[in-house]
Amino acid sequence: MKNIIININKAFDHRVRLGIMSVLMVNEYADFTSLKELLGVTDGNIASHIKALEKKGYVTVEKSFIDRKPNTRYSATKTGRKDFQKHIDAIESLLNQKNQKL
Amino acid sequence: MENEKYLKDISDIKHLMSRSSRFISLSGLAGVFAGCYAILGTVVAEILLAEHNSAIASLRLSSINAEILMRLFLVAIAVLVLAIVTAVFLTTRKAKKTGEKTWDSTSKRLLINFFAPLTAGGIFCLVLLQYGLIGLIAPCMLIFYGLALIHASKYTFGDLRSLGYSNLILGLIATQFLSYGLYFWAIGFGLFHIVYGIWMYNKYDRRNA
Incomplete structure (x- = not known):
């Protein structure tokens, strides 16, 4: 039980951050607008959560220009993927344990 | 409480x-329609062929003349x-x-x-036509279509x-079974589409309809 809780990652323990990581797990990259549309939250909200994930080293940011318009691409780092997978596994085993007890 | 959150x-x-x-907005009903068009197309092709010779005989390798070939081609394009x-x-x-959005990443x-393998298959079928390997066209269409779907x-x-x-x-x-190409075509593009379309419609669309 104890070591499951250790794997629950505080950095992902928020709806928006969980959402960002979910999208980045299955896509090579995602740009700001598509993340915003998928999650349905405001610009500022997304930006601050991405910053938090970036600081942890879970997400990388790549800025470029497409047709002279600035475009920001986000992708998950190797550590990000590994830790997020651990986080999902932890949640799942936690749920399984609780179900067994019932 | 915590359980629910997780x-x-x-x-x-x-x-x-x-x-x-x-992309999850693909309609199941569209599969049913596609299947119906394919079967209709096969019937039209049958009639066209029957007008000329007996159907089975003309489906044998390269015993088809250019005019009827053109008509069959147009039927296929229409479908x-x-x-x-x-x-x-x-x-x-x-x-x-x-x-949901229709046109997104x-x-x-x-x-x-979907269209990358399918286009390659289409071109390859035209090549078969070029060399008069008519009998192989229907199987080839099915094979490439299957690969494109996978x-x-x-x-x-x-x-x-x-x-x-x-x-x-x-x-x-x-x-x-090269002489029965048309029938295999009707099963693959017609029957399979209809079965698949109804299955998909029941599984995903009916709740939202």
């Missing part, structure tokens, strides 16, 4: 993963265009209903991955894969 987390994760990487137009219309309608990815299934409902394998296997079987 359950919701997991369902959010699954939902976002599939919505961001797969294709009708099927695509219906699919686009029904899919747009379904997307609107569920509040997931649909683009789906189309590119490839595209990664970018939409995974169920598409089973339709792909069915067509692929049918196409391979058809290579051994």
Whole structure:
């Protein structure tokens, strides 16, 4: 039980951050607008959560220009993927344990 | 209480993963229509062939004249265009209903991955036509269509894969019965589409309709 809780990652323990990581797990990259549309939250909200994930080293940011318009691409780092997978596994085993007890 | 939060987390994760990487507005009903067009097309082709010679005989290798070939070609194109137009219309309608976007990165990815193998197959079939290998065209269409579906299934409902394998296997079987190409074509593009379309409609669309 104890070591499951250790794997629950505080950095992902928020709806928006969980959402960002979910999208980045299955896509090579995602740009700001598509993340915003998928999650349905405001610009500022997304930006601050991405910053938090970036600081942890879970997400990388790549800025470029497409047709002279600035475009920001986000992708998950190797550590990000590994830790997020651990986080999902932890949640799942936690749920399984609780179900067994019932 | 905490349990519920985690359950919701997991369902959010699954939902976002599939919505961001797969195009899920594809209409099942479009499959049924495509199947009906294909069967109609086969009937028209049968009639065209019967007008000329006996149907079976003219389906044998290279015993078809250019004029009837052109007509058959036009029938095939008509079936294709009708099927695509219906699919686009029904899919747009379904997307609107569920509040999804029709033209985004997931649909683009789906189309590119579907049409890349299919176009190669189409060109290859034209080459078969060029060399007069008429009998191999129907099996080839089925095989390439099956491969295109298997490839595209990664970018939409995974169920598409089973339709792909069915067509692929049918196409391979058809290579051994060259004079019955038209019938295999009708089973693959007609019957399989209808069965698959009804299955998909029941599984995904009916709840939202």
